[in-house]
Amino acid sequence: MTYATLDGPRAIGWREKPLPTPGRGEVLVKIRAALTCGTDLKTYRRGHPKLQFGPFGHEASGDVIATGEGVTAFSPGDPVMWVQTAPCGACDACRADNENLCEKLFDEIALGAYGTHLLLPAKVVRHNLYRKPEHLTYMEAAFLEPLACVVHGWSVLRRANAREPLPPNVAIIGAGTIGLLHLLNAVQAGVHATVIARGADRLDLAMRLGADEVLDAANVEDDPAARESSAARFAAVIECGGTAESWNTAVRLVAPGGRVLLFGGLPAGERVALDAGRIHYDELTLLGTFHFSPNDVREARDLLAGGAANVKPLVSGIEPLRALPNVFERLDKRDGFKYALVPEPALVGWI
Ligand SMILES: [Zn+2]
Ligand SMILES: [Zn+2]
Incomplete structure (x- = not known):
């Protein structure tokens, strides 16, 4: 098998090794499609606080080619989709039902999706491996992980308001893959969505994917009239820009009593100064969100399988x-x- 490694910032290498034999509970898959991810790009540029350099890539789908002892739910030949981590089920966080914060989340992780084959650890097989529905292409199926992150964010958002779990409207800051996945989620939940981003092509794509309104981020920040008219009018704001500036914009745009979901992470140690008056007197709820739990993965699988998430244009x-x-x-x-990266060049095209 061949797989890519990230050996340091901006240093991608290739490794070869014999195909491994899956151990107890493990599954060996042949990769059919892998997707690049914002997290991979961040790691490529500057490393990652929770991940070491090594086998690269985590979003993929493929076919089972061998199973270890004790695996009964999957057989060679099965098309499958998965996510790279799974909770241990035994630590304090897992017992408190915060499986996304599992202390062992990053032990035994399925990295190396940019390769011909991948060995899935037993805990991933047990909790987060699914059969790929026939009608879903391998590339669509590989969206399971980013969509699970987005689904988890919406679960955090819903839980933060018992009276009205789904906000009537939402502003999404950023129209990269994650911002647009949030948009798809809003559309299928029937939530009126405004997308705020830079670049006419991204705003066009947001409109095509079902946004009710798009705003050019440059206007929202620099044009006093646009600044005034957009301020404090959204019941919820989802921040996907990952900068101190866009965290501030999110706080400025949310209506009194509203929720801000801070989805875009900042580098470790970064401090952000926010409008304390708004947070206190307008009773804003600021929410962190990280990763996903097996329930989120299941919900993301259902969204993909049911055709509710049209991910192809992404x-x-x-x-x-x-x-x-x-x-x-x-x-x-x-x-x-x-x-999308496809190991077999003859199959480059939608698979
Ligand atoms: Zn990802
Ligand atoms: Zn745990």
């Missing part, structure tokens, strides 16, 4: 696996948002 391009270094150079220059 793929910027489809490339053979060997083009990976070039794809990351392009992402680094903000050329495209999400690429």
